[in-house]
Amino acid sequence: MATITRKSVNVVIVGGGWAGSIMAKELTEAGQHVVMLERGAERSTAVDGAYPTSLDELEGNFRFKIFQKLQKTTVTIRNNITQTALPYRQLAAFLPGEGVGGAGLHWSGVHLRIAPDDLAMRSTVIAKYGKSFIPDGMNLQDYGVTYAELEPFFDKAEKVFGTSGEAYTVNGKIVGKGNAFAPDRSDDFPLPPLKDVTGAHLFRKAAEAVGYHPYSIPAANASRQYTNTYGAQMGPCNFCGYCSGYACYMYSKASPNVNILPALRNNPLFEIRPNATVLHVNLDSTKSRATGVTYLDDKGDKIIQPAELVILAAFQFNNVHLMLVSGIGSPYDPVANTGVVGRNFVYQNISTTTAWMDPSVYTNQFIGTGGGGVAFDDFNSENFDHGPLGFIGGSPVWVNQAGVKAIAAAKAGGPPGTPRWGSAWKSEMIDTYTHAVRMDAHGSNMAYRDVFLDLDPTWKDAFGRPLLRMTFDWKENDIRMNRYVVGKIEAVTKAMGARRTHLGMKEFGQPFDTRFYQTTHLGGGAVMGDDPKSSALNRYLQCWDVSNVFVIGSNAFPQGTGYNPTGMVAALAYWSAHHIRMTYLKNPGPLVPV
Amino acid sequence: METSKTCQNKKYISCYLTSDRKRLGFTVIIAALTCIFSCSASAENISPVAQQGEYVARAADCAACHTLPGHDQFSGGLPFDLPFGTIFSSNISPDRDHGIGRYTESQFSQAVRQGIRADGAPLYPAMPYPSYARMTDADIHALYIYFTTTVRPSPETPPASTATWPLSMRWPLHVWQAFFVPSAEQARKSTARFTEDDMLARGAYLVEGPGHCGACHTPRAMTLQEKALTAQESAVFLSGGNSVDGWTPTSLRGENRTGLGRWSEVDIVGFLRNGRTARGSVFGGMTSAIVHGTQYLNDKDLSSIAHFLKSLPACDKDQPPWQYSPTETIALHNGDTSARGARLYADRCAACHRTDGYAYPTTFPPLAGNPVVMNPAPDSLIQIVLAGSTLPAMRSSPTTFVMPGFGKTMTDQQVADVVSFIRASWGNxxxxxxxxNVRRLRKFQSKIISHTQIPLN
Structure with a gap:
């Protein structure tokens, strides 16, 4: 194993997913020589999305072909500070990606903007309900950036992703039947919305009848073929249902691989190095300036890559881990309530409700689109009065039928209480797969003083670094929110004419269980904000302490939202890149005075 | 006027001429894929003449045969499998010992336009010098300057020909040349026949000269010469060529069904620039011609080529105009898959090409009304079904699309069924x-499938 120092470059980007690819595109446009380091392998639609062999549920969703391999590094998990954390050895609760494209290759495609109130949740709650409304131990914060500031970057990202959707207002004018709670847009979606599958259609009609405001979920699954702003082309989605966990063989699900990297690969200013595991960011002796990164290549050589600017664009918790092992920013200590790196670690609060329709209604759950469906936002964000309810946060509710495949259908079986085998299981499973509609309350999860990330004192990864430790559990505020919103679904399933409904909701006292898939929407841990005492990054996602390190990803969310994170991550990446291009490159240094 | 008997597309050509021009196998496509990013000589600090020469080299598609992936630019080595052995394209970099570094300009011109090496030996007509004979002195000069001053000398030596005596003797080629290669002067005169229409003149020059389109798209005689080298000689010019490695070049003339009759000039320009249009996408041997060549040509030249091609009337004038027929679409929509190959089509093809055969151009090419599909020779269609196809990234369209091959998962009978369905549906x-028909083409598959370069998107 040799140690080799490579020629210095302008920018080194850690991670080949959405955030890294957006930053690479933006910074090469600004004339910067960019090297992107990706710990996983190259990915290709021709191989990973080969038709028809890639349509293999066992390989994709159960053997996790394009997800992270946990043999070399993982995280440890515990529910609370009194427990000893143990390593997450099998993928289950959340599924980080690996390889070029990252989670952006295996995602589903839900591509939402953010609710403006979510960006200023602390200020909004205090203004509406008073400071005492915030429960003890909840670290409610503002992002430090407004929707108006981010809007051009949401717009830019949608045009790159080829997002299908229907607007409500454009430049203040009502233009369609989009989400009535959505903030104003400067332009329409680049593509019309995807068509409703049967379940979504029934849900839309029923939600409308009940008085809610259903809309088509904006989806980065192209409803038509599309050529994006970079000249990259997408095929049209054919509702095959192989989105989440797969490289799309139709080229219709947006991914860095399909939508951005084709426009970068022939650029002499851009170089991507797969199979490069970054071990740490190198700092100079003052610890206030990064000199580059050190990584292991596929031969096992240790490579020092000097750079003027370091962009951490790995998965949420890998960004936090890299900051901690590199000594960037002060580590969070929940007992002393000091430090910022690892603080405000959040998840998402999801539960699924099932409605069984009349046997004459076939819901064809095997078809679907990862991002498509119908949602209503009447109980999301600050769209409803929380005063009498006494909790903070909310959930959109939706039918997001992403294609239920054979094994998943068999595992899901029938309604709770059905036997796990035998003829009763079989008939209930068939009934459910054929006639049921599934809908999710896709809720927010707030940040708490005793929910955090730090370095594990015991467990190390294959490279000798301490593993990242998650301390996480569900909290009463979030469970109450979930139960309230799920309760609102019953009226909808009734209006749908369901013959049976199972309302899936969180139970008090039921701890976070890592054995069951919930969502990969992890957030926080290195959050953005206006105050260096409560945020690791300033509003441009620049490290307060090391100004030539920017950290892009959902790690920047101060608390969870009801929405899927990718839309916000992409907008933040374009926002940060814009300010690096406009200001930082001309005059490197802190973009916000400390 | 030639009768329709000689229009290449009129009847199925069963003999495979392996001794003509390029071995346009997958090697070339892969060469194209890898070279698109590495082979473009940088235009910094090179003289305007050399820049012009680089442009001419692209118009003449030199790289397709003389640059191999993983090798130095223009260092040769592309194999041509001929009945008497394998020959290899030569190193045309300016290396003094291994390339053309010792060539004077007149020797260079002699080689390019007349097929005579500096030592006086004749070149195999795999090199399209009967077309290059038409190139102007100015272009030849620019090309010479480009090759000698800008291209980096490479010491790579292509493998020696495997032809054994007496078939390795080159002198009989002199006789062939005497019969079939026009003198440069005569050739230039015949191509420079348009005096009033600048675009026609330029288009004819590019197509008949450096572009050497006829080398593939004009049928060849038993003695292997192209049956016509210019449009004015005969309507067989560009009326569709003999199969090369199992690919059948289509007619570039005005046939409604099998030629460019329904293509507009805009379609042709888009095709030559991006390899993808509403009418179809590039595949097979033409891929390298676009990757190395036409995508670099300027708007005016591409428009001139399109203008000239659109001036060529149909050779086969008896084709009833293609009109879309929804019969098969309606049947498939009704779940009727009783037609031969219909079920296979619905299962394997319709996801991208749709049940109505219109597909999603320019992402996935249409099958309804596509001249390649209606070519009497089914070779290209069979090959694509067996091996799949890669539409590579171009400068102005960075996306690579890959169609998977079905050679491993479908039997010869199944391929024949589905190809028959496509050929007979939607008005085709x-x-x-x-x-x-399928079994015969399987022999080309080893070459096509054994690729290592995978498009990365």
């Missing part, structure tokens, strides 16, 4: 094929 009127 071409006859059914048998599994023997």
């Amino acid at each position: 009127d071409t006859g059914p094929i048998s599994k023997e």
